[in-house]
Structure formats: C-alpha cells, structure tokens
Amino acid sequence: MPPDVSDAATDTALLPRNLSPWGMFQSADIVVKAVMIGLAFASLVTWTIWLAKTVEIRRKTAIARQWIGLLERDTRLIEVEQASRDGSDAVAQIIRSAAREATLSGGLFDDGLKERIALRLERVEAAMSRQIARGTGVLATIGATAPFVGLFGTVWGIMNAFIGISEAHTTNLAVVTPGIAEALLATALGLIAAIPAVVIYNHLTRVIAAHRALLGDASAMVMLLVSREGDRSLLRLAHAAE
Secondary structure, three states: OOHHHHHHHHHHHHOOOOOOHHHHHHOOOHHHHHHHHHHHHHHHHHHHHHHHHHHHHHHHHHHHHHHHHHHOOOOOHHHHHHHOOOOOOHHHHHHHHHHHHHHHOOOOOOHHHHHHHHHHHHHHHHHHHHHHOOOHHHHHHHHHHHHHHHHHHHHHHHHHHHHHHHHHOOOOHHHHHHHHHHHHHHHHHHHHHHHHHHHHHHHHHHHHHHHHHHHHHHHHHHHHHHHHHHHHHHHHHHHHHO
16 A cells, blocks of 8 residues: 555544534543633633623612602602611612611701711712622633633643654644644633623623612712701791791
C-alpha cells in the first residue's frame, strides 16, 4: 500500500467519530471538563438571577406605583400608615418610618421633625436599594471572569494537543484535532457565559436605578404629606386664635 494511502487510513482511524459539543465534552481532559461544567453552571446562575430579579423588580415597582397613587390623594399620614401596616415593601416601610418619627415627636410638626423624617427615609431607601440590588454583583463577577476561565480551558486544550503531538511523534490531524476542538469549545462556553452576564447586569442596573428613583418619589410624597400636616396644624391654631 502506498505511504499516502496508509497515512490517510491511519488518520481516518484515529480521528474521533463524534465532534459534536457533547462528544467533545466526553472526550475532553478532566481539567477541561471541569472548566466547561463551571462555565455552564455560571450561565445557569446568570439566567436564574435575571428571571428572579425581573419578577421581583416588576412586582415591587407595581406596588410602589400604587402607593404613590395613594400618597398623591388628599389623605393624612395616619391613614396611609394604617393602610401600610400589613405591607413589607419599601414604600410601606417608608410610610411607617415617617409615621413612627411623627409619633415619637409627639405630633409636633416643625422643621426639626422634617429633618428627622428625612434622615429616616434616607436610611430606609438605602437599605431597600441594597436589598433589591442583591445578587447583581454575581453577574458582574461572571461577566469579568468567565472569558478568562474559558481562556484557561483553551490553553489547557492546546497544551494537550501539543503533548499528543510530542508523544505520537507525528503532526497528523488525528492527534491535533481533539485538543483544538476542546480548546475552542471551552472558549465558546466562556463567551456564552460572559456576554449574557454583562448584558443582563447592565440591564438590571438601569432597572434598579429606575426603581430607586421611584422610591425617591415616594419619599418626596411622604415629605409633602408631612409638610401639609404641619401646615394644617398651624392653620388650625391660627383659626383658634381668631
């Protein structure tokens, strides 16, 4: 048999029959397999956080808009405080915090009360903002590190390819192909994990910023309500003096 025909037959025999992603994963080195599994898990975490945060933010935004609609009406602080007693959302806590400070101040409406309520509302807003942003840092970590983890798998796969070439003392395609295929698959998984994580992180950052602005509007409405309560008290005192 001519040498060329013999080499071709050897290449055909040595080439892996399954070069699908699953086949490449099964034939990969244990280190490359660990990298691929880690990247697949990171991708799953990314989409889980996206789904959970999207549902959470939409629900809390809808509740906050309902509260703002109530605060815009001609109502009293004690009335909205009673309506918010069973609520655990951010705006309900803002209302209860303002009502609590008004109660501790003995119902005396002055500039000092407004400052104390404003401080309380700032603390509640900050706490609620941290709560709603919880988990988004994981997306930033995945987006920043996944490409490098995939690159590590790529380097390891190429190292295996060169080791295979050295051990077989040949440069035929059958020796080089598996390691290169594993390397490229690890790179692809790194990008698959990183790109959605970055996009989703940026999207959630914008949505959370909008929600924070909504909480700021709710705090402003509560302060306006407190200011109106104080003006009404002064008006009642003026009528009594007359």
